[in-house]
Amino acid sequence: MPCTPDTTSHPCFTEKAAQSCGRVHLPVAPKCNVLCGYCNRKYDCVNESRPGVTSGVLTPAQAADYLDRVLEREPAIRVAGIAGPGDPMANAAATLETLRLIRQRHPDMLFCLSSNGLGMPPHLDALAANGVTHATLTINAVDPDISARLYTWVRDGKVVWRGRPAAELMLERQLTALTGLVQRGIVVKVNTILVPGINDGHVEQVAEKVAALGATLMNIIPLHPTHDTPLAQVAEPSPEAVGEARRLAGAHIRQMTHCRRCRADAVGLLHHDRSRELAPLLRECAQKDDGAGARPFVAVATREGMLVNQHLGEATRLQIWGLGPARSGKGGTTTGGEAASGRNDAKGTGSGDVPGSTGGNSWGKAGATPWDSEEDKNDKRTDSTGSTGGDSGAVCGTTHGTTCGKDATRAGTDATDMPVPVLLEERATPRPGCGPERWHALADMLKDCRAVLTAACGESPRAILREHGITVTECAGIVEDVVGAVLAGLDVNAFRARKGGVSKGCCRGGGDGC
Numbered sequence: 001m002p003c004t005p006d007t008t009s010h011p012c013f014t015e016k017a018a019q020s021c022g023r024v025h026l027p028v029a030p031k032c033n034v035l036c037g038y039c040n041r042k043y044d045c046v047n048e049s050r051p052g053v054t055s056g057v058l059t060p061a062q063a064a065d066y067l068d069r070v071l072e073r074e075p076a077i078r079v080a081g082i083a084g085p086g087d088p089m090a091n092a093a094a095t096l097e098t099l100r101l102i103r104q105r106h107p108d109m110l111f112c113l114s115s116n117g118l119g120m121p122p123h124l125d126a127l128a129a130n131g132v133t134h135a136t137l138t139i140n141a142v143d144p145d146i147s148a149r150l151y152t153w154v155r156d157g158k159v160v161w162r163g164r165p166a167a168e169l170m171l172e173r174q175l176t177a178l179t180g181l182v183q184r185g186i187v188v189k190v191n192t193i194l195v196p197g198i199n200d201g202h203v204e205q206v207a208e209k210v211a212a213l214g215a216t217l218m219n220i221i222p223l224h225p226t227h228d229t230p231l232a233q234v235a236e237p238s239p240e241a242v243g244e245a246r247r248l249a250g251a252h253i254r255q256m257t258h259c260r261r262c263r264a265d266a267v268g269l270l271h272h273d274r275s276r277e278l279a280p281l282l283r284e285c286a287q288k289d290d291g292a293g294a295r296p297f298v299a300v301a302t303r304e305g306m307l308v309n310q311h312l313g314e315a316t317r318l319q320i321w322g323l324g325p326a327r328s329g330k331g332g333t334t335t336g337g338e339a340a341s342g343r344n345d346a347k348g349t350g351s352g353d354v355p356g357s358t359g360g361n362s363w364g365k366a367g368a369t370p371w372d373s374e375e376d377k378n379d380k381r382t383d384s385t386g387s388t389g390g391d392s393g394a395v396c397g398t399t400h401g402t403t404c405g406k407d408a409t410r411a412g413t414d415a416t417d418m419p420v421p422v423l424l425e426e427r428a429t430p431r432p433g434c435g436p437e438r439w440h441a442l443a444d445m446l447k448d449c450r451a452v453l454t455a456a457c458g459e460s461p462r463a464i465l466r467e468h469g470i471t472v473t474e475c476a477g478i479v480e481d482v483v484g485a486v487l488a489g490l491d492v493n494a495f496r497a498r499k500g501g502v503s504k505g506c507c508r509g510g511g512d513g514c
Contacts, residue, residue: 182214
């Protein structure tokens with residue numbers, strides 16, 4: 001007999017429940033389809049609590065395992081939610097798969113989403129069928145002239161909208177989503193960011209409209225000025241201004257007053273968040289193989305193909321390396337791919353059978369490539385919905401009795417049946433000039449890579465790639481040597497790059513090239 005969750009146990013929707021019922025946010029949605037004027041997802045600080053911030057990104061399978069382990073440590077959890085770090089419905093496949101897995105394992109768990117609403121209407125039936133009990137929509141205005149001042153751009157499919165057309169599209173989708181959620185019995189809360197000088201005189205109209213469509217709760221959140229955003233210089237509204245806005249809106253809809261502006265990886269009780277404490281667990285789960293052999297490769301930024309010597313921002317192409325078939329014998333082992341499976345092709349069509357990312361299939365055979373999955377063989381590199389998160393720093397692990405660094409990769413002692421690095425292909429990088437979106441696109445392209453080896457890298461790409469589970473290692477040396485160390489799980493400190501002398505100037509990682 002199906003279990004019916006107790007919808008009154010959601011700590012955000014019921015203030016009394018917040019004292020004893022916890023929540024966990026599962027960060028499976030890295031991409032966003034809207035750039036809000038107050039949002040910046042480039043930075044992750046464990047001391048900072050705001051939407052869009054997370055210590056890692058999980059695949060659906062990793063999220064299900066992470067939830068199991070969180071419940072062992074925090075039995076007060078009653079709600080599993082997806083609130084980013086992007087928008088759940090901009091990552092619809094990952095979101096729906098996560099819902100399905102959680103519902104299978106925990107049928108009594110409440111499940112909620114927090115979305116801007118733009119991509120939600122086509123998935124309303126699927127959300128209801130997969131057991132979503134609560135949803136939060138961020139609606140900052142019901143007048144397009146006002147909301148146009150709050151959004152830099154809106155992306156619908158492959159079309160990017162700006163200005164009033166973007167605002168009109170947003171409002172249409174948001175109201176459709178709100179109506180559809182209510183019709184399907186899903187409890188809806190509306191978040192409104194209070195921005196002085198823009199929508200602070202408009203909040204009551206928002207409250208009146210969303211209440212008429214069936215929303216049961218409204219959360220007026222004061223603007224949190226964030227660095228590197230269009231609204232960074234707008235002052236945070238005073239407590240008195242927030243109180244007055246809630247008083248006016250409260251005439252139409254019940255007000256939430258206990259919001260903690262949760263992170264995308266928040267976990268625990270609202271008044272006792274444990275995201276900092278459990279961040280290592282999140283990162284551990286993000287690095288775990290989810291059963292698809294998801295990250296067997298390493299990307300390399302190189303000028304001439306022999307040395308790791310190129311700044312990531314300057315790279316127009318990246319080499320992709322993996323492990324070739326084991327070579328039998330003792331002593332005298334080098335890591336040169338040309339001696340392994342025939343390093344005769346840099347496009348991924350060599351004759352050697354190289355372990356790929358399809359759960360045991362080799363992609364050296366005709367028609368298969370290292371980024372193929374069973375469902376994507378005819379739709380390569382289109383939409384990554386399973387990006388994973390990870391920690392910063394070099395990839396390292398057990399040495400299995402060998403030495404570390406350069407000496408380990410060219411060990412001449414008992415190197416029996418050791419796989420060797422092989423150059424698989426080259427991939428073109430996204431074009432410069434599109435800011436952080438360039439690095440999100442690069443992460444999408446490198447979803448089968450565990451690390452990027454580069455001579456230097458800016459702060460922004462490092463943080464964004466780490467968010468997607470890709471470690472950026474600044475290093476120098478012969479490509480095969482460094483790749484061999486990384487793929488063998490060895491310490492790469494011996495290859496650490498010297499600072500300076502690599503890029504044309506100071507790189508801030510803005511996506512504009514260097």
